[in-house]
Amino acid sequence: MFLCNHNSCRSQMADGWLRALRGSASVGVASAGIVGGTAVKEGAITVMKDAGVDISAFTSDAMADFKPEHFDVVISCCGCGSKLDGEKEAWKKRAMFMDWNLDDPPAIDPGDLSAYKRVRDESKAKVQELLDTLQKPYGPHYKKNVMFLCNHNSCRSQMAAAWPTNPSDSCPKVGFRV
Known part of the structure; x- marks a missing residue:
């Protein structure tokens, strides 16, 4: 599960990369926002399409629509892990919880999509690292x-x-x- 505040950009790009890079590996993926309901950012759709990954049909889903126990790995793409308290704390107690803390492209992009491209490339590298970890026959990804x-x-x-x-x-x- 890739989590982000609104599930509109960073988590969507990471979700798209995992779907594209997992190959025949049996790795399920979903993304959600602590607060869902916003549209996927056009900048994210554009830069992912430029990289050969189509996320144009992705929707912005709410974390409340999922159950933490259905996921072994939870990744906070934006540093939202600090907001996972009370009932939401179960998300941090999965077999593996990571906080990638990627920058928010819409907040910093100068208008040329360069911030979107940088975050796209950073999330691709992190997703590939994750897949490499999950393919090891032992390690922290196992209970x-x-x-x-x-x-x-x-x-x-x-x-x-x-x-x-x-x-x-x-x-x-x-x-x-x-």
Whole structure:
């Protein structure tokens, strides 16, 4: 989940990048605003289209329309994490919470879309980092990590690690390292 104050620019660009870059990886994505209901900024649509990613059909959704427990990773694109208190604090308690604190392009753009382009490129790099992290077989993106130790790591630990990674296994969100 990419969160932002209004879900009109930064979170929409990050959402678009994740959809474009995830390839065949099984990574779901949504974006929302603490306060939803504004339109996606034309500048964001334009610079993403220039990069080959179409977000023109994206809508500005409200965080209230989603449940935090449906997400393993929550990213505050604008520093809005400080506003997630009380009932909203559950969003910060997911397996992974990050605060990217990207600049707000409409607030600083001199009129040539340069701020939009910079934030677009920054969000692309951060999304690629996120995907790289999520593809690791163990790490902070898992709720639990298990290490199988053995003197030579040639037989028993390898067999033990193979069980939980079997596609028929129903052991979600556990990373293994041999």
